[in-house]
């Protein structure tokens with residue numbers, strides 16, 4: 001059975017006297033009838049696949065529309081050339097997020113987390129964390145369980161698809177999942193994990209899904225970078241003791257209600273918003289005249 | 291849904307519905323055909339037709355028909371691989387009525403001449419539904435071993451099939467019955483908890499009144515599958 005609220009996960013962790021990630025792992029063992037080791041190993045494989053996807057980024061590839069590709073390398077060059085505005089951590093996270101989004105658009109192998117369009121957010125933040133903070137791989141896998149638990153609540157009580165709830169449900173969900181994961185890595189409690197997820201999600205509420213020519217390219221790729229920065233921001237606020245005035249589960253409820261209010265033309269149909277601009281139409285025409 | 295639908299699947303981009311789901315429809319169809327595809331007519335519908343190109347939907351379906359799964363990094367090159375394997379591919383537009391927006395009709399001919407028509411729908415998050423087989427309702431997900439029996443609409447066939455399954459200790463997870471018209475052709479779609487032995491599947495196909503038996507196995511045994519006629 002999936003958890004329908006963050007509150008449920010927190011109270012289970014108190015009851016079972018174990019951490020947030022452990023509760024999620026135990027539920028997976030029950031649900032799929034597998035051992036602890038098997039569950040952990042499957043999640044480790046997901047982490048490994050994220051790493052491989054990041055390492056095999058190819059800046060020479062271009063997407064179907066021919067407009068996506070190569071920005072990851074630009075970001076890498078800037079990061080390596082000087083002390084950037086974003087600082088070492090965020091500069092690398094942004095670079096990895098864009099690389100992953102571009103790889104997805106160019107038909108490379110990625111890990112949907114929670115979707116293909118938002119596949120860059122979680123690995124960007126976690127891979128950067130492991131590298132720059134020298135964390136152990138096992139801990140990173142635990143953090144992925146935290147992210148998965150938050151994602152499960154979002155999928156059960158709101159939505160994790162752009163067609164269902166707009167981009168707040170994709171990049172917003174990924175950002176909330178990553179924020180909780182980072183809060184955990186920084187030593188945050190169960191409550192703080194939920195708080196970080198709530199703060200991240202609040203910043204993404206109302207975000208529509210308006211992809212140009214209906215493709216997972218514009219604005220998706222750069223939104224992965226925004227989701228990654230937002231996740232780190234939410235964890236940072238949380239660890240400083242900043243608390244969400246709105247209960248985390250109520251934030252998730254709001255996302256669900258807002259998603260229902262977003263008209264269909266702004267839910268992955270590629271009809272409105274950015275997709276309806278003259279620039280977008282030029283891109284779409286270029287694609288169909290090929 | 292489990293947590294690896296949230297963190298996962300590992301897939302080739304860009305879209306879980308238009309790419310990963312499309313590979314899976316092709317893959318399930320290839321296994322249902324039970325032999326390599328010699329010729330494939332790929333008829334797209336709805337959003338598959340409208341935005342399929344940018345999402346690599348065509349490449350994805352061909353990859354599935356070649357036996358690739360959604361995480362196979364050869365998916366972008368599937369058209370070339372199809373050519374190398376002498377698989378003929380034709381694209382077109384499907385004329386379907388009230389179909390799911392992400393649908394495709396596959397008209398397949400196998401290397402031994404076996405024919406199969408499959409309508410598949412990509413439901414999102416790489417979940418699929420095989421809506422029709424040879425024009426008759428099917429509606430299964432490809433998540434379980436699935437037996438599809440097309441038979442004459444006469445008494446006794448359901449009992450024959452279910453008693454064979456119980457004899458082989460195969461538990462039925464779900465069972466659907468459809469018929470085109472009374473006394474005409476009927477379909478049984480049975481999703482199982484265990485795999486059905488090959489011999490039993492082929493035994494069924496020789497029964498009086500049974501027109502066609504199609505079996506979807508979860509085992510990745512594309513090569514072995516070719517033995518089944």
Ligand code: SF4
Pocket residue numbers: 117118161162163166167168170171208209210211215216217218219220223268
């Ligand atoms: S804009 Fe739409 S397709 Fe793009 S990432 Fe957001 S939800 Fe996904």
